[in-house]
Amino acid sequence: MPIYQATASAPVNIACIKYWGKRDTKLILPTNSSLSVTLDQDHLRSTTTSRADPSFEKDRLWLNGVEEEIKDGGRLATCISEMKRMRREVERQDPSLPKLSSYGVHICSRNNFPTAAGLASSASGFAALVSSLAALYSLPASPSELSLIARQGSGSACRSLFGGFVAWEMGSKPDGSDSLAVEVAPREHWPDIHALICVVSDDKKGTSSTSGMQRTVETSTLLEHRIRHVVPARMKAISEAIRARDFDAFARITMQDSNQFHAVALDTDPPIFYMNDVSRAIIAIIVEYNRVSVANGGKLKAAYTFDAGPNAVIYAPKENLKEIIELIVHYFPQAEPFKDPFGLFGTVGVKDAIIDGFNAAVAKPFGVGAVKGLIHTRVGDGPRVLSEEEALLGANGLPK
Ligand code: DP6
Numbered sequence: 001m002p003i004y005q006a007t008a009s010a011p012v013n014i015a016c017i018k019y020w021g022k023r024d025t026k027l028i029l030p031t032n033s034s035l036s037v038t039l040d041q042d043h044l045r046s047t048t049t050s051r052a053d054p055s056f057e058k059d060r061l062w063l064n065g066v067e068e069e070i071k072d073g074g075r076l077a078t079c080i081s082e083m084k085r086m087r088r089e090v091e092r093q094d095p096s097l098p099k100l101s102s103y104g105v106h107i108c109s110r111n112n113f114p115t116a117a118g119l120a121s122s123a124s125g126f127a128a129l130v131s132s133l134a135a136l137y138s139l140p141a142s143p144s145e146l147s148l149i150a151r152q153g154s155g156s157a158c159r160s161l162f163g164g165f166v167a168w169e170m171g172s173k174p175d176g177s178d179s180l181a182v183e184v185a186p187r188e189h190w191p192d193i194h195a196l197i198c199v200v201s202d203d204k205k206g207t208s209s210t211s212g213m214q215r216t217v218e219t220s221t222l223l224e225h226r227i228r229h230v231v232p233a234r235m236k237a238i239s240e241a242i243r244a245r246d247f248d249a250f251a252r253i254t255m256q257d258s259n260q261f262h263a264v265a266l267d268t269d270p271p272i273f274y275m276n277d278v279s280r281a282i283i284a285i286i287v288e289y290n291r292v293s294v295a296n297g298g299k300l301k302a303a304y305t306f307d308a309g310p311n312a313v314i315y316a317p318k319e320n321l322k323e324i325i326e327l328i329v330h331y332f333p334q335a336e337p338f339k340d341p342f343g344l345f346g347t348v349g350v351k352d353a354i355i356d357g358f359n360a361a362v363a364k365p366f367g368v369g370a371v372k373g374l375i376h377t378r379v380g381d382g383p384r385v386l387s388e389e390e391a392l393l394g395a396n397g398l399p400k
Contacts, residue, residue, distance in 0.1 A: 002098075003051070003053075004051060004052045004053065004098070004100055004103075004136060005049060005050065005051040005052075005136065005388075005391060005393065006049070006050055006132050006133075006135035006136040006385065007047065007048065007049040007050075007132060007135075007385070007386040007387075007388070007390050007391045007392065008047070008048060008128055008131035008132040008134075008135055008383050008384060008385050008386060009041055009045045009046065009047040009048075009128055009131075009383065009384050009386055010041070010045065010046055010048075010124045010125075010127035010128035010131050010160050010161075010382075010383040010384075011038045011039055011040070011041045011044065011045055011124055011127070011160055011163065011380050011381070011382065011383070012038075012039045012044045012045070012119060012121075012123060012124045012160065013036040013037065013038045013039065013123055013124075013156065013159045013160050013166065014036055014037055014039060014195065014305060014307065014313045015034050015035065015036040015156065015159070015305070015307070016035050016036060016037065016238055016250070016253065016254040016257060016303075016305060016315075017032075017033070017034050017035040017036075017231060017234055017235055017238060017253070017257050018034060018257055018258070018260075018261040018307075019032070019034035019155050019156055019168060020032075020209075020213045020216060020223070020261050020264060020265075021213050021216060021217045021223055021227065022155070022213065022214065022217065024174075024176065025214065027152060027175070027176040027179075028151050028152050028154070028155045028176075029170070029171065029176050029179050030155055030168065030170050030179065031170070031217065031223070031227050032170055032226070032227045032231040032232075033167060033168060033169050033170040033231060033232075033235050034156075034159070034167070034168045034231075035165070035166065035167045035168070035184065035235060035238055035239070036156070036159045036165075036166050036168075037164075037165055037166075037193060037195070037315065037379050038159070038160065038162060038163045038164055038165075038166060038187070038379060038380050038381070038382065039195055039377050039378070039379070039380050040377045040378050040379065040380030040381075041380050041381065041384065042341075042377075042380070043341065043375060043376075043377040044112065044113050044119065044124070044375070044377060045111070045112055045124060045128075046109055046110065046111050046112075046121060046124035046125045046127070046128040047109065047110050047112070047128060047386065047390065047392065048107060048108065048109040048110075048125075048128035048129050048131070048132040048392070049107070049108045049109075049132060049391045049392040049393045050105055050106070050107045050129075050132040050133050050135075050136045051105065051106045051107075051136070051393050051397055052100040052103040052104070052105050052136060052137075053103055053104065053106070053397060054102075054103050056103060056104030056105065056106055056397065057104055058104050059077075059080055059104050059105050059106075059107070060104075060105075060106050060107070061076060061106075061107040061108075061109070062107070062108045062109065062399045063109050063110075063125070064109070064110055064111060065110075065399060075126075075152065075153045075154065076129075076153065078152050078153070079126060079129060079130060079133075079149055079150070079152055079153045080105065080107075080133070082149045082152065083130065083133040083134065083137060083139075083149060084101045084137075085101075086137065086139050086141060086149075087100055087101040087137035087139065088101040090137065090138070090139060090140070100136070100137055101137070105133070105136075106393060106397050106398070107129060107132070107133075108392040108393050108399045108400075109125055109128060109129060109392070110392060111124065111125070113375075119197065119199075119311065122153070122154035122156070122157060123154060123156040123157045123159065123160045124157075124160055125153075125154075125157070126150045126153030126154050126157035126160075127150050127157050127158075127160030127161055127383060128383065129150075129153065130146050130149050130150045130153070130157075130161070131146065131161070131383035131385070134146055135385045143161040143162050143181070143183075143382060143383075144161070144180045144181060144182055145180075146161050147159070147161040147162075147168075147180045147181035148176065148177065148179070148180050151168075151176070151179060151180070151181075152176075155168070156168075156209075158179075158180060158181040159181050160382075160383070161181050161382060161383060162181055162182075162183045162382045163183075163186060163187045163379075163380055163381035163382035164183060164184070164185050164186040164187040164188075164189065164190075164379060164381075164382075165183070165184040165185045165186075165187075165189070165190070165242045165379070166181050166182070166183060166184060167181065167182050167184050167235065167239065168180070168181050169181075169182060184239050184242055184243075185242050185243060187379045187380060187381055189242075189243075189245075190242065190245050190379065191378070191379060192245075192317050192318050192319075193247075193315060193316075193317065193318075193378060193379045194315070194316055194317070194318045194321050194342075194376065194377070194378040194379075195313055195314065195315050195316075195376075195377050195378060195379075196313070196314040196316070196321060196324060196325060196328070196374060196375070196376055197311065197312070197313050197314075197373075197374070197375040197377065198282060198311060198312040198313075198314065198328060198332070198371045198373075198374060199311055199371065199372050199373040199374070199375070200276065200278045200279060200282075200309075200310040200311050200312065200370070200371055200372070201278070201310075201369055201370055201371070201372050202276070202309060202310050206274060206308065206309055207272050207274075207308070208308070209307075209308045212265065212268070212272050212308060215268050215269070215272070216264050216265065216267070216268045216272075219267075219268050219269040220264050220267040220268050220269075221267070222263060222264050222267040223264045223267070226260055226264055230260065231257075234253050234256070234257060237249065237253055238250060238253045238254070241253065247299070247300065247301075247316075247317055248299040248300045250303065250315075251290075251300040251301075251302065251303035251315070252300060252303075254303040254304075254305050254315060255286075255303050255304055255305070257305075258304065258305040258306050261306075262274060262275055262306065265308075274306065274307070274308050274309055274310065275306055275310055276310045278310060278332070278366060278370050278371060279306055279310045279311075279312060281331060281363040281364070281366065282304060282312040282314075282328070282371075283304055283312075284362040284363045285327055285328070285331060285362060285363055286302050286303070286304045286314060287362070288358060288359055288362040289301060289302055289323075289324070289327060289355070289358065290302065292355060292356075292357045292358055295357070296357070301316060301317070301320045301323075301324075302314050302315070302316040302320060302324055303315045303316070314328075318342075318378070321342070321344060321376060322344045322345070323353075323355055325338065325344070325345075325350055325374065325376065326350055326351060326352065326353040326354075327353075327354060327355070327358075328371065328374065329350045329352060329374075330352045330353065330354055330365070331363055331364075331365050331366060332365075332366050332370050332371035333352075333365075333366075333367070333368045334350075334368070334371070334373075334374065335368050335369060335372070336373070337349055337350075338350045338374055338376075339374075339375075339376070340376070341376055341377070342376060342378075344376075
């Protein structure tokens with residue numbers, strides 16, 4: 001009896017133009033287009049193994065070692081049944097193929113970053129799930145076609161089907177068939193874009209993206225203005241900035257759009273606050289860092305962006321990362337030595353340094369643990385199909 005199994009990994013993405021609001025909550029159709037940078041899977045990824053077998057009585061899924069319920073009509077069930085539907089179509093066209101679409105599947109998924117880090121894992125998770133099933137079922141589907149299915153798992157997941165710089169076009173059809181991800185530029189176009197993720201300590205349970213954005217749609221008048229008059233022009237302008245490798249424009253738009261996303265969260269009734277004092281201090285530091293550069297006749301050197309939580313992601317050209325890390329460590333001393341994947345600091349480690357002309361009073365220094373971790377990464381590639389050695393399911397079809 002042959003074994004039908006495939007393993008794939010998929011990246012995290014962090015939006016520059018934020019998705020916030022659905023016009024259809026079941027199909028997950030957004031109220032505006034969005035655009036993100038895919039981060040490098042060498043540092044952050046979800047890996048998923050899928051196996052189909054006629055002896056499996058039902059579909060089962062394990063996430064980071066714990067079995068999750070696949071609820072009828074839920075997001076997981078929708079993605080799995082959509083993938084089986086695509087396989088059925090392939091089997092119909094070539095009746096000699098094994099009828100994998102009628103078998104149960106076992107799916108085992110793992111993130112290489114702790115869920116407690118507060119990084120969105122649903123995007124990489126659903127992208128890896130869809131990619132591994134596409135490999136298992138040998139589907140002739142393009143990344144954009146697969147993005148239609150990942151989107152129904154979690155909206156932002158559709159953008160993790162591509163590497164580089166990715167747009168999610170909102171589309172206009174009621175069935176969602178034109179609401180999909182497209183590549184704006186591959187990572188090779190602008191590999192110089194690096195990212196520093198500042199993992200900010202957070203003890204309160206925040207509002208989830210799903211429920212928060214729904215409340216914004218129902219109560220915010222500012223959202224209407226954003227959707228109609230702001231995002232369409234920004235999508236165009238940031239795509240042009242990416243094509244021209246114009247970091248100054250890219251940074252300006254990214255920061256403006258993060259600010260406006262948090263403004264519509266505040267405009268929600270009752271209001272939603274995702275950023276905290278640490279987040280705001282990071283904004284002040286980046287604003288001052290850019291001010292010094294512009295005052296000296298230069299351009300913007302870094303851009304901050306925040307999702308539905310207090311963590312900051314700082315995008316910058318590689319050459320600026322050393323200064324940025326030193327600045328952040330000055331205000332937010334680290335308990336652990338900085339993991340230096342690009343070898344910026346040699347054996348001496350990060351020194352506590354502030355650049356010339358920087359007004360240190362823009363933020364107060366915080367204690368150890370306010371920023372509990374720093375992850376330095378860069379723009380990365382799209383989902384990868386992995387070899388049998390990397391499978392997460394053992395010979396018995398259960399997690400290893
Ligand atoms: C702030 O994709 O997590 O990160 O579609 O309900 O699963 P659901 O929401 P999700 O929302 C992400 C919101 C965001 C902005 C973004 O990634 O564009």
